[in-house]
Amino acid sequence: MRSFNHAADKADGRAVRLAARSGALDGSTAGLAPGFVQGNLAVLPRDWADEFLRFCQVNPKPCPVLGVSEPGSPHVPALAADLDIRTDLPRYRVWRDGDLTEEPGDLLALWRDDLVSFVIGCSFSFEEALREAEVPMRHIELGCNVPMYRTNVATQRAGRFHGPLVVSMRPLRPADAIRAIQITSRLPAVHGAPVHIGIPEEIGISDIARPDYGDPLPVRPGELPVFWACGVTPQAAIAAARPPFAVTHAPGSMLVTDLKNAALAAF
């Protein structure tokens, strides 16, 4: 594996994709290519893809679709001209009948001419907007993963895809929470405004200290827990639907596109 010089090679989406393609980058894309949109990946066989697209369409907050490929094509030109889904993420997860079976560094040996790729907006984009607005985020300060929870809010079912809404939580002081709602409302393509604030038990979270995914994070006195719809929701729906074959990104190992975060703002 070649070395990946973060200082030199993280400058833009293409540099990160080329580093992933060459094998020089095989880990997290967090913090790479500042300003560029990163996306969650879901790859499904054609006979599951239409239902999944409908699932995304009826659940736009957890599943905001940034791009979809033609069946069999590893390209998504709307996101980057040279993009190759098979090689341009640092690491992948392969699911067979709902079980995680492999975590390869590329999909070259696994690619099939019936696969459809979905790229779904990711919280990295809205976190960049929050950081620029000086809204503090404790999981970034502490260098850990954001805590995520399966809620008692059901997604809208579409065919074989269904399951709970999964949310990420960021503890914020009330004035920062209001500012965060304003900022993320501008970004519907990357989960948009929070889905809940302040009363976790109202959405079925009985113990805020025990997230279902990610790391626990304290909510301190004077703070409210603020919850955003999370890209783990479609992954959980895919796992529950148990298609014979599916691929997602490995956690934190995203597709970096040529889109700019600043260009996503709805107003």
Add this chain to the structure above:
Amino acid sequence: MRSFNHAADKADGRAVRLAARSGALDGSTAGLAPGFVQGNLAVLPRDWADEFLRFCQVNPKPCPVLGVSEPGSPHVPALAADLDIRTDLPRYRVWRDGDLTEEPGDLLALWRDDLVSFVIGCSFSFEEALREAEVPMRHIELGCNVPMYRTNVATQRAGRFHGPLVVSMRPLRPADAIRAIQITSRLPAVHGAPVHIGIPEEIGISDIARPDYGDPLPVRPGELPVFWACGVTPQAAIAAARPPFAVTHAPGSMLVTDLKNAALAAF
């Protein structure tokens, strides 16, 4: 006093002003002239007016200025061509050295050629936007006044004007609170986004059941108290500054303008 036929005469801002001018209307303007902007009134002598304008400028959330008259002029053409501040509100409050001394139905006998009128945005406008978005407001359902609180947040002082930020409170379910933040963020001319949510003691409110103005309102399980900057803030600052002469609107008895609420939206 002539009778005021609400069904016929409440249609627009001009009809309400004419009813107030004639004496047919001498009470609350709540619910009259749907769609038209209503405003708080503050009238001050010229040698206090510049400081008050500065106070408003540095405290735009509680004191969003919709219009200011020329000294001595009872007209504010930006708000309505035919508007006469001396007659067009149903009822006024007169303050001398900070004490409430009279509640006249017009200012004709009190008018002076050094008076400057300020019209300040009012929560009626954003409540109309919330109602249209089907955000429920309990004080409207119960037919009582919104509860208001003096906070421990100081306004920015300007000359002789200073004092605490006064806030109004509406209890909302979290999803409605998020929607309300989005909707009122569009309306900076009428107090804009909330200033606080969820933790009243953080802004010095020790007993939510005991407002300083208005009526108490229960915050039920599953709801958060949401706080907006309130037009009582400038009134409290005027009372504290104790100018020798000042006029405000009587509570609920607003100036109805020809501006449309829908035209206020910033985006």
